[in-house]
Amino acid sequence: MGELVSTFIREYEHLYKSKEIDFNDIMCSGISFPRFCHNHLCALCDLATEHFANQPTLLRIEGDFTIVGDIHGNIRDLMRIISHAGDPLNTNYLFLGDYVDRGDFSLEVISLLLALVLANPDRVYLLRGNHEFAEVNSQYGFKDQVRREYDENIWKKFNEVFEQLPLAAVISSEIFCVHGGLSPLFSSIEQLENISKPIIDEKSHPDTWKMIMDLMWSDPCTSVPMFIPSMRGHGCLFGGNAILNFLNENKMKRILRAHQFSILGVSGVFGDSVITIFSSSNYRPDAKNSCGLIKYSYGNNINAFNLEPLDQLKKEQVLYYDVYCDGNHIALSMSGLKSIKVFSPTLSVAHVKRINTSSNNLLAIPQRSPSASSNISLTVKPRTIARRNSLMNYRRQSLPSLNSSKGEDSKIIPDNSLYSIVE
Secondary structure, three states, rough: OHHHHHHHHHHHHHHHHHOOOOHHHHHEEEEEEEEOOOHHHHHHHHHHHHHHHOOOOOOOOOOEEEEOOOOOOOOHHHHHHHHHHHOOOOOOOOEOOOOOOOOOOOHHHHHHHHHHHHOOOOOEEEEOHHHHHHHOOOOOOOOHHHHEEEEEHHHHHHHHHHHHOOOOEOOOOEEEOOOOOOOOOOOOHHHHOOOOOOOOOOOOOOOOOHHHHHHHHHHEEOOOOOOEEOOOOOOEOOOHHHHHHHHHHOOEEEEEEEEOOOOOOOOEEEEEEEEEEOOOOOOOOOOOEEEEEEEEEOOOOEEEEEEEOOOHHHHHHHHEEEEEEEEOOEEEEEEEEEOOOOOOOOHHHHOOOOOOHHHHHHOOOOOOOOOOOOOOOOOOOHHHHHHHHHHHHHOOHHHHHHHOOOOOOOOOOOOOOOOOOOO
């Protein structure tokens, strides 16, 4: 186990640990990615399946955490999140699901994340998202990537891992974390502790399937008091009264969730009692959204940050080298750097837009009015926000004073585009 997991991490850590890497140039500066052999991936999945099978359906964890939303196959954003937020050897991470589909590097993202979990089991935690269900990831890119580069058996192996992932987490007995949201069938957090794993499909969990789908698919909505069906076809929209009832019943202070596009990467509704985190930047070509993340510390302290958007890295822009195994021996083959074949290349290196994303451009989400429930002190770069608003033709009527003093307690800006782009 040790050598296998170390190999997966070693082949990427020189990228996210380096202080000299410009993540904007990662595809045009001679950097190549590893391609692991079939046996490597099978062994990694087996180890991860065993690890998650020993975790409860509801995690109860303590400490300060960096919390990450949807990644969707965006390997570059994953690496720069780790680069900015800290090495998992010394930093606690909670990922809220949707690691695969949509982006071109689902396999690389989930492989690296599983290796980080296995190497740092008391620091790195993964929750399940709606795309970690075979019914979904067979349709939106993950299955196609795996079958194209390996075979369908590898795809099945990864879904065996997903079937063992926890559904939710409670941090320091005060923050409830889940991929999607609430359910009219879900009133007590303890209900999750009675759900057995693996969670495969409705046949395996007929009595709790509707609630599980709500937890994966639901979204907050400011125009309903309790619950209404969701336009997504799964889950529901849940309103302020539903949130208040849930928080009071379970003695929670806040809900942190992912699942929804947000132009700034982090958005809050209902006095920031629900905060959405979306961590795959430039998710849509017409929406230059930032990569968002949350830093939580005990006492309900929430610091929201984002990284400027980068164009999505494409498969045909990357060169690969093989990492293969001969018995128990692990070796590298650098003699044949090559591209992974794709069916319909859409970008060339020359066409990729250049955006400065040096480490000092870790931006803080702008804040608004005082909130008794939060302790947030953040700043904002006027140029960046103005440019992004111009790109989206997106106006905010009540931005805080750009000269407001650092340390002012205030709310995360409600993102009115929260419901404009859904998957």
